[in-house]
Amino acid sequence: xxxxxxxxxxxxxxxxxxxxxxxxxxxxxxxxxxxxxxxxxxxxxxxxxxxxxxxxxxxxxxxxxxxxxxxxxxxxxxxxxxxxxxxxxxxxxxxxxxxxxxxxxxxxxxxxxxxxxxxxxxxxxxxxxxxxxxxxxxxxxxxxxxxxxxxxxxxxxxxxxxxxxxxxxxxxxxxxxxxxxxxxxxxxxxxxxxxxxxxxxxxxxxxxxxxxxxxxxxxxxxxxxxxxxxxxxxxxxxxxxxxxxxxxxxxxxxxxxxxxxxxxxxxxxxxxxxxxxxxxxxxxxxxxxxxxxxxxxxx
Amino acid sequence: xxxxxxxxxxxxxxxxxxxxxxxxxxxxxxxxxxxxxxxxxxxxxxxxxxxxxxxxxxxxxxxxxxxxxxxxxxxxxxxxxxxxxxxxxxxxxxxxxxxxxxxxxxxxxxxxxxxxxxxxxxxxxxxxxxxxxxxxxxxxxxxxxxxxxxxxxxxxxxxxxxxxxxxxxxxxxxxxxxxxxxxxxxxxxxxxxxxxxxxxxxxxxxxxxxxxxxxxxxxxxxxxxxxxxxxxxxxxxxxxxxxxxxxxxxxxxxxxxxxxxxxxxxxxxxxxxxxxxxxxxxxxxxxxxxxx
Numbered sequence: 049x050x051x052x053x054x055x056x057x058x059x060x061x062x063x064x065x066x067x068x069x070x071x072x073x074x075x076x077x078x079x080x081x082x083x084x085x086x087x088x089x090x091x092x093x094x095x096x097x098x099x100x101x102x103x104x105x106x107x108x109x110x111x112x113x114x115x116x117x118x119x120x121x122x123x124x125x126x127x128x129x130x131x132x133x134x135x136x137x138x139x140x141x142x143x144x145x146x147x148x149x150x151x152x153x154x155x156x157x158x159x160x161x162x163x164x165x166x167x168x169x170x171x172x173x174x175x176x177x178x179x180x181x182x183x184x185x186x187x188x189x190x191x192x193x194x195x196x197x198x199x200x201x202x203x204x205x206x207x208x209x210x211x212x213x214x215x216x217x218x219x220x221x222x223x224x225x226x227x228x229x230x231x232x233x234x235x236x237x238x239x240x241x242x243x244x245x246x247x248x249x250x251x252x253x254x255x256x257x258x259x260x261x262x263x264x265x266x267x268x269x270x271x272x273x274x275x276x277x278x279x280x281x282x283x284x285x286x287x288x289x290x291x292x293x294x295x296x297x298x299x300x301x302x303x304x305x306x307x308x309x310x311x312x313x314x315x316x317x318x319x320x321x322x323x324x325x326x327x328x329x330x331x332x333x334x335x336x337x338x339x340x341x342x343x344x345x346x347x
Numbered sequence: 348x349x350x351x352x353x354x355x356x357x358x359x360x361x362x363x364x365x366x367x368x369x370x371x372x373x374x375x376x377x378x379x380x381x382x383x384x385x386x387x388x389x390x391x392x393x394x395x396x397x398x399x400x401x402x403x404x405x406x407x408x409x410x411x412x413x414x415x416x417x418x419x420x421x422x423x424x425x426x427x428x429x430x431x432x433x434x435x436x437x438x439x440x441x442x443x444x445x446x447x448x449x450x451x452x453x454x455x456x457x458x459x460x461x462x463x464x465x466x467x468x469x470x471x472x473x474x475x476x477x478x479x480x481x482x483x484x485x486x487x488x489x490x491x492x493x494x495x496x497x498x499x500x501x502x503x504x505x506x507x508x509x510x511x512x513x514x515x516x517x518x519x520x521x522x523x524x525x526x527x528x529x530x531x532x533x534x535x536x537x538x539x540x541x542x543x544x545x546x547x548x549x550x551x552x553x554x555x556x557x558x559x560x561x562x563x564x565x566x567x568x569x570x571x572x573x574x575x576x577x578x579x580x581x582x583x584x585x586x587x588x589x590x591x592x593x594x595x596x597x598x599x600x601x602x603x604x605x606x607x608x609x610x611x612x613x614x615x616x617x618x619x620x621x622x623x624x625x626x627x628x629x630x631x632x633x634x635x636x637x638x639x
Contacts, residue, residue: 102436103383151380156555157610159382160603163548167599174593266440273433310451316444323437 090290093272111137114169138249364488370575373554418531548599578602
């Protein structure tokens with residue numbers, strides 16, 4: 049276990065600890081990659097939560113797994129598998145969402161697609177016997193051992209994704225909040241939805257190479273859900289979502305560096321704790337406001 | 348010939364009963380659009396089993412306790428015991444993080460060190476069941492099916508029109524909570540047979556096909572069960588004939604194949620129906636135009 053090898057414990061001197069945190073190149077790469085991933089996930093995740101596409105987001109991230117397995121089996125570079133499968137998955141999911149067959153049919157189709165993806169992934173892994181020991185890292189990823197080339201590629205994808213979202217942000221918010229009115233005003237709702245899914249697939253494919261297929265989801269949904277609890281204003285919400293994603297990623301990486309436990313555990317636990325705190329806090333504030341509003345009427 | 352092997356008999360018996368439970372519960376999962384909740388519960392089952400393995404409890408007990416608790420928590424968090432997807436998503440992401448933690452501890456303690464225990468929980472080991480495991484899973488599947496059939500009528504009412512059902516005195520919230528608990532039971536039960544990650548295929552695909560074919564509830568329940576059992580038999584037979592193909596992948600492949608066939612068949616039928624309807628309207632003049 050590489051994590052065990054670097055376990056040194058805290059010196060409790062913040063400057064020394066920060067210094068040690070960036071003293072290894074692999075840790076610098078991990079911090080760079082984590083920052084890019086968190087930024088991208090924070091932006092796209094805000095729209096995922098707004099559009100109630102959590103299930104779709106999770107399915108896309110699962111589709112990355114057979115992509116990687118298929119690429120390994122065929123002897124192709126992993127990135128080809130990730131991008132190819134995620135793009136096809138996004139198109140299929142776009143077709144499911146657009147057919148307007150009602151909520152229950154949609155949820156059944158998405159679920160079946162995800163089950164198929166997992167079945168294919170396991171099939172490919174079984175056909176390629178050697179990979180089995182690497183299955184865990186395929187599913188759960190590793191922040192260690194990221195190369196500077198990967199960081200560069202990640203940066204390119206992130207810039208492409210975020211600039212697409214920035215360009216279509218206004219119509220996309222409109223189409224997500226009220227699809228019917230947006231359609232009547234001439235916004236290409238379907239095309240926007242499909243474009244967003246493709247971009248989401250792209251960012252999920254890129255992210256899952258670092259975080260593993262299962263954990264993309266944590267950065268995508270939880271910080272964004274927390275931001276949506278705090279504000280409904282789009283600009284502020286996206287900024288909050290990015291800020292929270294960055295915060296939990298940095299803290300998670302640092303905690304993982306100074307302990308023996310995996311970074312995925314820290315990132316998910318921190319973001320879930322924040323979400324629960326915000327929900328509880330908002331519940332308390334809401335109750336107080338409700339009683340305050342009620343009191344003068346009684347008097 | 349296939350039935351001469353004991354592992355094959357065990358797999359078929361367990362698979363059949365698990366499929367019956369999944370088909371019945373899956374029908375309501377799809378009806379209530381709660382496939383995502385089922386998905387989350389299957390991952391919670393994975394974490395529960397690993398947690399029990401790490402903490403030294405009985406894996407099966409850990410699996411059931413954690414998954415059923417997960418169902419209850421999701422029911423309590425959501426409105427009207429129909430947990431909304433963002434809440435589920437956040438809980439779910441955290442569960443995965445916990446799963447990773449337990450997996451890393453488990454893999455470290457494992458002398459082999461390659462974490463195959465985690466893989467077994469994720470993808471199941473239906474060909475490796477012993478007689479005791481078969482007995483347990485058959486009993487639990489029967490229990491889950493009986494419980495579901497007992498609440499089927501009010502649950503159907505509550506799922507189709509919650510407001511009217513509540514006005515008529517049907518305990519909608521309790522039913523929703525009970526259903527998620529039951530879903531937790533089935534998720535735990537199925538994840539030891541087909542694996543936590545593949546349970547979704549048996550929940551969503553046969554029921555999706557049944558809903559596509561009929562709107563009548565009891566016929567739909569029956570169809571969903573038949574499809575689920577058929578997928579298990581087909582998948583296990585395929586995997587027996589071609590031993591390189593893993594059984595859980597084949598079972599899910601069969602289920603999704605049935606669903607895809609149903610979609611194609613009904614789409615073709617509806618397409619020809621709507622073409623007929625359209626030509627009929629056109630013959631009557633402007634009626635078709637105004638409808639469009």
